[in-house]
Amino acid sequence: MNPVVNPVDVGPTRVHPAARESDSVLARIRASDALQELALSALTSCWTDTHLPADLLPQLLQEALLEPDSEAAATAIAERLSGPAAPAQFRARYERARSRKFGAFARLLDPWLGRGTVVDLGAGGTDLLDALATDATLIAVDIELSDPRPGSRAALLTQIRPDRIPLADDSADTIIATGVLHHIDADVRRRLLADTARVLGPGGRLLLLEETFPDPIGATAGLDGGPPMAEYLDGDPVDLSAADTLFRALDLADRMTFLSFTDWWGNRVMKGSLAIPLPYSFLTSEQWRHELAAAKLVVTDTQNLGLCSGGGHMASPRMLFVCSSE
Numbered sequence: 001m002n003p004v005v006n007p008v009d010v011g012p013t014r015v016h017p018a019a020r021e022s023d024s025v026l027a028r029i030r031a032s033d034a035l036q037e038l039a040l041s042a043l044t045s046c047w048t049d050t051h052l053p054a055d056l057l058p059q060l061l062q063e064a065l066l067e068p069d070s071e072a073a074a075t076a077i078a079e080r081l082s083g084p085a086a087p088a089q090f091r092a093r094y095e096r097a098r099s100r101k102f103g104a105f106a107r108l109l110d111p112w113l114g115r116g117t118v119v120d121l122g123a124g125g126t127d128l129l130d131a132l133a134t135d136a137t138l139i140a141v142d143i144e145l146s147d148p149r150p151g152s153r154a155a156l157l158t159q160i161r162p163d164r165i166p167l168a169d170d171s172a173d174t175i176i177a178t179g180v181l182h183h184i185d186a187d188v189r190r191r192l193l194a195d196t197a198r199v200l201g202p203g204g205r206l207l208l209l210e211e212t213f214p215d216p217i218g219a220t221a222g223l224d225g226g227p228p229m230a231e232y233l234d235g236d237p238v239d240l241s242a243a244d245t246l247f248r249a250l251d252l253a254d255r256m257t258f259l260s261f262t263d264w265w266g267n268r269v270m271k272g273s274l275a276i277p278l279p280y281s282f283l284t285s286e287q288w289r290h291e292l293a294a295a296k297l298v299v300t301d302t303q304n305l306g307l308c309s310g311g312g313h314m315a316s317p318r319m320l321f322v323c324s325s326e
């Protein structure tokens with residue numbers, strides 16, 4: 001099954017439960033000049049990387065805001081980006097940016113990997129595992145997996161329960177989770193983290209790569225002095241200073257609305273996935289630490305990565321949490 005479907009092919013039966021929440025995110029943006037200005041500024045800065053014509057983004061944003069049904073809006077925009085009138089080579093450039101992202105993630109994570117078994121939780125597919133240099137046993141786990149890349153040496157495991165990894169106690173040496181946990185409701189997320197500790201057993205390692213809200217969106221250097229993600233991506237650094245100024249001027253509720261919008265845009269519109277849950281739960285780095293500690297996962301190292309410049313959706317800076325299972 002391929003969850004990263006072309007939204008044009010998705011019938012009305014697949015309307016996602018989070019759609020109503022996304023409807024209200026779009027409605028709040030429609031009602032606020034400040035949010036519209038920020039959305040346009042951030043989209044323009046981020047997506048020039050994939051060579052969308054500059055005049056297209058304002059049109060697409062207006063289209064999204066005119067349509068009260070967010071799933072219909074996402075489908076219509078995705079059609080413009082993937083259909084016969086799509087900007088030349090956009091999809092190929094987008095996919096190249098995604099593969100650059102996985103290469104960058106792999107370079108970041110490889111030094112933390114040992115031998116044994118490495119599980120990518122919420123993997124989506126096998127792209128990240130296939131980019132790793134390690135010769136460990138590789139397993140991709142997700143509630144909805146896409147087809148493996150041809151020649152992949154990773155095993156695929158479908159997770160039936162959102163809070164239960166289908167692996168035995170103490171059976172993985174490392175679990176990786178990149179951009180997964182902020183897509184999961186708090187109670188399920190906490191149980192899934194506890195289950196992660198179960199599968200790791202004492203001394204196992206969790207490598208959590210997550211967004212950290214509400215750190216400024218335009219960070220050019222990591223909070224811990226680390227480099228911004230753009231360097232990992234080999235891409236042109238994204239200049240989000242204008243968006244950052246607009247973001248800082250917003251109150252907390254509007255900031256959250258903006259981040260929710262970027263999550264919707266990145267996953268529903270650009271990736272074309274209706275399968276990824278969007279509960280819009282963004283946590284600060286302190287809140288992540290708190291949740292990890294509650295699951296007996298001790299943070300031993302962190303690396304702040306700043307913003308992702310290509311392929312992904314832009315939001316708050318990302319942080320790598322290296323955790324040891326007690």
Ligand SMILES: C[S@@+](CC[C@H](N)C(=O)[O-])C[C@H]1O[C@@H](n2cnc3c(N)ncnc32)[C@H](O)[C@@H]1O
Binds near residue numbers: 179275
């Ligand atoms: C934004 S994607 C990230 C995919 C990939 N890790 C990456 O970095 O591109 C979030 C993924 O989490 C998966 N997911 C959502 N809830 C999950 C859960 N409870 N357990 C495992 N995976 C889950 C989704 O199916 C989706 O593939």
